[in-house]
Amino acid sequence: MHPAVENVDVGRRVRTAREATGLSLRALARSLGISAASMSELETGKTRISVVRLGRIAEALGTSIERILDPEDVPPPVQSPEVGAGDWRHYEPLRLDPVLDAAMVVFLRTGYHGSSVRDLAAESGLSVSGIYHYHASKQVMLQRILDLGMDDLLWRCQAAVAAGADPVERFCLLVETMALFHTHRREVGFLAASEMRSLDPSARAGMTTRRTAQQRLVDAEVAAGAASGRFGTRTPREASRAVVTMCKAIAEWYNPAGPLSPDDVAGRYVQFAMGLVQYSPQHG
Incomplete structure (x- = not known):
């Protein structure tokens, strides 16, 4: 050949x-x-x-x-979200392969370091060798879950920015996006907040780079709003980080069985965020 x-x-x-x-x-x-x-x-x-x-x-x-x-001997494909496709406000269930689905449950229940591959096998109904047929290690499973979550958040934030006409509108849409993500994808959001430290150094560095890119989307709109006088904050960088941190924390407390829907949370957090950047209606 x-x-x-x-x-x-x-x-x-x-x-x-x-x-x-x-x-x-x-x-x-x-x-x-x-x-x-x-x-x-x-x-x-x-x-x-x-x-x-x-x-x-x-x-x-x-x-x-x-x-x-051997083209006849490959594992069945994973059904993952169509990243970058569709309405950024619309959420389908996060579709993972059986092993990643089990890993999500176990990591949330006992933490990454408190879980074993045998725990994942028991949760998924597969043998330990069957687990390795899908994924090389527990570390790879954590990386893939967090990668899927970050990909999902990034495209939604980028789509929200594209939908806004000015810095104030883009900022509001970004806050709405982050709030919706951390309600609809609260499990992934919680793992990202609690287990990012468990990633290998190279994977953690890659995740940090992508999280910084997402943060800068918000930074840019707060800075532009402050420069135009529509946001009164004198510390736009710190205000932007406070807003993003506030939205990430939603995953720690949100309960879908509670009284607030994701849209309710998003609406309230947009109001909170506008207070943080000191939005003045008379200037907008």
């Missing part, structure tokens, strides 16, 4: 195996210590995949080289 054809074929099978486990290209690249662009070149056949690297990919995906190269 021609080397270029062979590279494309192997790369395609790597991509198929990765997508079947629900791992993003960026997350796999991070676990391998390479850039997302380099990972993309491997999957498209532009760069040759050595046997050593293929072994590392297989390990990261919780499978074997033989299974990657």
Whole structure:
């Protein structure tokens, strides 16, 4: 077989195996210590995949080289949210594979460090070896859950910014987005707040970078509102961080069986946030 054809074929099978486990290209690249662009070149056949690297990919995906190269033997695909698609105010249930679903339950119940792979196996109804067929380790499971949550929050925040006509409206829409996310996705939000410290250093650094990007969306609108005189705060940076922290904390107390709906919470938190930035109606 021609080397270029062979590279494309192997790369395609790597991509198929990765997508079947629900791992993003960026997350796999991070676990391998390479850039997302380099990972993309491997999957498209532009760069040759050595046997050593293929072994590392297989390990990261919780499978074997033989299974990657055998197109008839890959795990069933994960049903993950269609990130970036649809109405940013609309939430479908977070659809995870059986192992990630069990991991979410166990991590919330006993904490990441208090749980074991045997606990996850018992919760999912699978054997320990069956768990590893889906995911390489407990650490990878935590990374994938938090990656899915951060992807979901980021696209919704970006869509909210695009829907606003001016800094005040964009700020209000961002607060609404964050409040809705931390009610509808309270489990993921709680894990992100409580277990981010449990991520491996490289994964934690990647998550920190993405959280900073999300924070800066809010920073930009508060700064613009303050510069225009529509927000009276003299400390826009600190006010912006207070707003984001306040919204994240919703996941710690919100109860869907309680008297407040997600929309109720979002409406109230927009009012709280406007107070924090000292919005003056006469200027708006």
